[in-house]
Amino acid sequence: MRKNYIPLVFLLLLNISMFGQKVTLTPTVVNGAGFSAGPINLASIPYSTISLGVKVEVPSNVAVGDQGTIKIYFSKGLALGGNVAIGGDGGALYFGGGKVATRNFVINLNWTDFLTAGGFIYAEYKSGVSYNSSNFAVVKNATMTI
Numbered sequence: 001m002r003k004n005y006i007p008l009v010f011l012l013l014l015n016i017s018m019f020g021q022k023v024t025l026t027p028t029v030v031n032g033a034g035f036s037a038g039p040i041n042l043a044s045i046p047y048s049t050i051s052l053g054v055k056v057e058v059p060s061n062v063a064v065g066d067q068g069t070i071k072i073y074f075s076k077g078l079a080l081g082g083n084v085a086i087g088g089d090g091g092a093l094y095f096g097g098g099k100v101a102t103r104n105f106v107i108n109l110n111w112t113d114f115l116t117a118g119g120f121i122y123a124e125y126k127s128g129v130s131y132n133s134s135n136f137a138v139v140k141n142a143t144m145t146i
Helices: 006-019
Strands: 022-030 047-057 067-075 083-094 100-110 119-127 129-132 136-139
Touching: 022 119, 022 129, 047 067, 047 119, 067 100
Parallel strands: none
Antiparallel strands: 022 047, 047 100, 067 083, 067 119, 083 100, 119 129, 119 136
16 A cells, blocks of 8 residues: 655645744844844853844734743753743733734843854743744854953
8 A cells, every 4th residue: 555645744734834833033232233144143252132022923814822921042052952041031922912922132141151162042932832933043252251
């Protein structure tokens, strides 16, 4: 008996796109300087301040629960797990009956919390199920300026 898995894979991808929330993380300012593209660079600064915007969207055909929680995490690497950044606990995020909710953050990252190879930050929206943004790369110089 020949099994055809292509329709099943297509159906799975269709379900994910119809019912999955989308979380977008956008850095705007890093250590007082405007941010436009590339990784977040902690340079040699011991303690960095980053301004971020987070947008959570749900598809139009999905009923929205009115609230969930939003947090910003940092990690040294994929296998090492994440920690909530200082200033990254946004608490409850309310949609107010709409399909889009936003929150602005100002987080602090410690130079020592990252490997020389770097790491990443990401946003997580949780309302029963967790939805994560894409990882945003963080790099630093090999030595810290005191």
